[in-house]
Amino acid sequence: MRVVLTSWGSRGDIEPLAALAVAVRARGAEAVVCAPPDEDFAALLERVGVPLVPLGPTVKSIVANPKPPTGQDAFKLAPALVAARFETLAAVATDGCDAVLATGLMPAGARDVAEKLGVPYVLACFHTLGLPSRHFRPGRRPGTPSSADETDYEVLWKQDAERVNELYGAAVNEGRAALGLPPVDNVRDHVFTARPWLAADPLLCPAEGMTELDLVQTGAWVLPDDRPLPEGLREFLDGGEPPVYVGFGSMASYAPAGVARAAVAAARAHGRRIVLGSGWAGLAAVDDGADCFVVGEVNQQALFRRAAAVVHHGGAGTTTTAARAGVPQVVVPLIADQPYWASRIAELGIGVAHAGPAPTAGSLTAALGTALAPGVRARAESVATAVRGDGASVAAGLLLDLAGRSGGADSRL
Numbered sequence: 402m403r404v405v406l407t408s409w410g411s412r413g414d415i416e417p418l419a420a421l422a423v424a425v426r427a428r429g430a431e432a433v434v435c436a437p438p439d440e441d442f443a444a445l446l447e448r449v450g451v452p453l454v455p456l457g458p459t460v461k462s463i464v465a466n467p468k469p470p471t472g473q474d475a476f477k478l479a480p481a482l483v484a485a486r487f488e489t490l491a492a493v494a495t496d497g498c499d500a501v502l503a504t505g506l507m508p509a510g511a512r513d514v515a516e517k518l519g520v521p522y523v524l525a526c527f528h529t530l531g532l533p534s535r536h537f538r539p540g541r542r543p544g545t546p547s548s549a550d551e552t553d554y555e556v557l558w559k560q561d562a563e564r565v566n567e568l569y570g571a572a573v574n575e576g577r578a579a580l581g582l583p584p585v586d587n588v589r590d591h592v593f594t595a596r597p598w599l600a601a602d603p604l605l606c607p608a609e610g611m612t613e614l615d616l617v618q619t620g621a622w623v624l625p626d627d628r629p630l631p632e633g634l635r636e637f638l639d640g641g642e643p644p645v646y647v648g649f650g651s652m653a654s655y656a657p658a659g660v661a662r663a664a665v666a667a668a669r670a671h672g673r674r675i676v677l678g679s680g681w682a683g684l685a686a687v688d689d690g691a692d693c694f695v696v697g698e699v700n701q702q703a704l705f706r707r708a709a710a711v712v713h714h715g716g717a718g719t720t721t722t723a724a725r726a727g728v729p730q731v732v733v734p735l736i737a738d739q740p741y742w743a744s745r746i747a748e749l750g751i752g753v754a755h756a757g758p759a760p761t762a763g764s765l766t767a768a769l770g771t772a773l774a775p776g777v778r779a780r781a782e783s784v785a786t787a788v789r790g791d792g793a794s795v796a797a798g799l800l801l802d803l804a805g806r807s808g809g810a811d812s813r814l
Contacts, residue, residue: 402804403497405490407435408505409457409482411464411651413718415442417527417600417622417793418504422451424622424797435489441698449624454493457485465653465681472543479507480572486510487576494518500804504600509569509592510576517580521803525598525796527621527717528738532593532612533558540737544568565589600796601717602788605724605745619799620792621721628700634676637694641674643709644694645769648678652714655735656682657759664712665693667765671773673709702726710752710772712765715739724751727785729772733760751781 406422408414415436422432436442438455446453463470463478470478487510490501498518503511504525515522526532530540538557544564547557565588573591574584585591599608599618608616630638638644647664649656657663661677661684668675674692677684678699686693696704701719705711705726713719715732720742723730730752732743743754753768760768771777 402430402499402801404430404432404500404502404800404804405435405493405498406432407456407486407490407501407503407508407511409437409460409508410505411460411716412441412445413527413650413716414505416445416624416718419446419449419451420622420624420793421502421796421800422446423449423624424793425801426451427794428797428801430797430801433493435486435493444698454489456489457482460651461653461681464651464655467654469654475543476568479509479568482506483510483569483572483576487514487579490514491517500800502800503592507565507569507589507592509565509573509588512592512594513573513577513580513582516582522594523598523800523803524593525600525619527600528606528741529599529601529608529611529616530738530741532597532614532616533561533590534612536610542568562587562589565592598796598799600792602721602724602792604784604787604789605721605742605749606717617799619796620789621717622793622796623721623725623790624793625790626700626702628703630700630703631696634694634696634699634704637674637676638707643707644668644674644676644692645671645710645712646676646678646704646708647712648680648684648719649682649714649733649735650678650716650719651681652735653681655758656680656684656714657733657735660733660760661685662687663760663762663765665690666762667769668692670762670766671769673769673773676704676708710769712769715742715746717742720746721788724781725785725788725790727782729753729777729781731755731765731768731772733758749780749784751777751784 406418425432433452435454435456437460439459500521501515502523512522539561542564544567547560569588596615599616600622602621608618645668677695705728710729711723712731715734730746733755734740734743735758746752747754753771
């Protein structure tokens with residue numbers, strides 16, 4: 402049995418697919434990942450022996466610019482990604498395909514290829530914020546904006562679907578026509594399906610009541626990491642009390658200006674050393690102080706367990722990794738689902754939601770003061786025992802069962 406997994410997005414979108422691919426392989430099936438050809442992602446997948454088929458442009462070429470992408474950029478990228486999915490997924494499927502699972506930035510085009518092949522399709526998400534709901538407004542999306550006076554959620558979500566059609570509709574229906582398929586008039590709901598999967602921990606991201614769709618919650622897809630920490634980092638960690646870790650992952654141009662300087666000052670205000678994760682934002686030491694160590698790509702599962710607190714942007718993957726490590730968090734939300742994760746960490750009592758995306762030395766000092774309190778650490782360690790790590794295995798079983806029940810060649814397992 403062979404399944405195709407696809408995404409276009411940040412590290413937080415690609416690493417869970419690697420975890421799922423490994424879990425699929427552990428069940429005796431084959432998984433191939435179609436994802437952006439960023440060097441970081443290629444190295445990640447190569448490390449776990451999962452084939453990568455390049456899809457679309459690199460993410461870094463879009464986001465790692467002096468300014469964040471604009472709405473105009475989105476209207477160029479959206480149809481290009483749709484065309485890439487039609488072309489790439491169809492080509493990969495010529496070697497056999499029993500199911501297609503898609504995630505990441507609105508994966509329009511993936512379901513259509515699966516439909517043409519006659520195989521199951523699953524949409525997976527890492528949070529519920531983009532799913533239509535009677536309980537909250539849709540997030541911001543390029544296209545014709547809703548009126549600031551509109552308060553009816555049903556109307557707002559209808560307008561959200563219209564914005565998705567503006568971005569993706571023409572390209573999707575052009576691709577469908579080329580495959581001999583009829584057009585669709587609501588791309589968003591077509592991509593989501595009535596039964597998407599939620600690849601998030603039930604404690605960190607409870608699904609009940611968040612959407613009217615029939616969510617299947619598998620738990621977070623966590624890729625085990627047994628890599629040793631670099632020697633220099635181990636020596637730094639062994640040389641004193643646990644440091645504060647600060648990193649903003651793939652945020653690149655979204656990362657707050659001057660955040661490294663503010664973070665170093667805040668850590669020092671509490672007598673703490675600091676580890677800066679350079680990430681795509683290129684965080685760097687602000688002086689030659691021996692109390693600061695800069696790391697690149699590293700085993701965060703191991704590093705976070707040795708930190709006093711973790712300051713980060715609130716991506717789903719980083720939030721889950723820190724929660725599983727039992728370390729207090731300070732979340733500085735910048736875009737998308739990050740404000741949700743910040744509020745959830747605060748609600749659980751395992752960290753602090755920073756007020757706004759532009760931290761100062763003073764605001765980070767205050768936030769760290771709360772996060773470093775003994776009671777928060779104790780609560781974080783308690784919650785860590787309840788955060789599940791088997792989501793990828795659960796999802797792999799469901800996906801292979803779905804493929805087999807639909808006529809996939811399960812006899813090849």
